[in-house]
Amino acid sequence: MLYAIISEDVPNSLERRLAARPDHLARLEALRDEGRVVLAGPHPAIDADNPGDAGFSGSLVVAEFDSLEEANAWADADPYMIAGVYAKVIVKPFKKFCLDPNRRVWRVRPLFTEPVENSVQTRRTLCAKPELAPAASS
Secondary structure (H helix, E strand, C coil): CEEEEEEEECCCCHHHHHHHHHHHHHHHHHHHHCCCEEEEEEEECCCCCCCHHHCEEEEEEEEECCCHHHHHHHHHCCHHHHCCCEEEEEEEECCCCCECCCCCCECCCCCCCCCCCCHHHHHHHHHCCHHHCCCCCC
């Protein structure tokens, strides 16, 4: 099952973050190499891709674990947690919204601009892998 690991940094965490970053990334890369990471990344403290000295306010990891207990144990062993970067970590089950089968990005706009008959089935069709999409009825 997927779990979201939502972490909030302590104030002025940048120096600690930078010191623990290589070990933190090594763990994420190992999880990625096992095919278990859906997405991961930091939350910049300001509205910028590179926040510079402003640093980060937290992190998000969405990954597959066998249980909530396993996800919590993984989060507890994070080098950022050990280094005191995180003030708070929440781990909870996560349900992934469907991807557009033709692009590798999340839908950020509504699927429909006007009412669609049987919209649940239509959404399932749009979200299914092309080879799994139900055939159109005539």
